[in-house]
Amino acid sequence: MTLQNVTIFKKAPPLPVGETEKTMSAVALLGAFAGGLLTYLTALRNIYNSSVIQERKEWRDRIRRLTAELAKSLDEENSVEIRNLRRKLRVRLNPTEAEDIAIIEATKSDELTARVAILLKHDWERSKLETGLISQWLRKAERPKFTPGTRPSQRSFVKAREGVICVLSIALLITLPLIVDLVSPFSAILKKSWQTF
Numbered sequence: 001m002t003l004q005n006v007t008i009f010k011k012a013p014p015l016p017v018g019e020t021e022k023t024m025s026a027v028a029l030l031g032a033f034a035g036g037l038l039t040y041l042t043a044l045r046n047i048y049n050s051s052v053i054q055e056r057k058e059w060r061d062r063i064r065r066l067t068a069e070l071a072k073s074l075d076e077e078n079s080v081e082i083r084n085l086r087r088k089l090r091v092r093l094n095p096t097e098a099e100d101i102a103i104i105e106a107t108k109s110d111e112l113t114a115r116v117a118i119l120l121k122h123d124w125e126r127s128k129l130e131t132g133l134i135s136q137w138l139r140k141a142e143r144p145k146f147t148p149g150t151r152p153s154q155r156s157f158v159k160a161r162e163g164v165i166c167v168l169s170i171a172l173l174i175t176l177p178l179i180v181d182l183v184s185p186f187s188a189i190l191k192k193s194w195q196t197f
Helices: 019-076 079-090 098-104 109-131 164-196
Strands: 139-141 158-160
Touching: 019 079, 019 109, 079 098, 098 109, 109 139
Parallel strands: none
Antiparallel strands: 139 158
């Protein structure tokens, strides 16, 4: 047996007239739709990143400045200035969050700065997660509780979301047959058109 007699691929019969153009049109339409959708999603993401995250950065800077002024006033025991700075800080924090209320009511500058450091680190980690395309669904930012004399670890700010991997696996198992069924007619058409060239 020689190599000349062995055929690896059988040549398919030519497609009927007009079938190749239909195939190419379908592929081009599918590509245009996918490209447009990807562009739209990217634009939405960029708008969010440029507006919301920039505003958060400015908020963190304002909180840092107010904290430095309030810590200085606490050290100097300037009660009028302390009262004014606490008012300014109160309108920038969450009035229903126990940790935020504790920041406003802190009586020592060391405790105040430690509590604000935890708040700012939590907000920074949350901002980083939100800019990620997939990480925001797999992980979440949590704010650790303040404990005097201890410093929270890096791991205490970011936690894995429970059940997300399981849900994603089940969703993939459910949708994979649908995707295969959706793509298989196109693959057969592409295979036919490829063999005619």
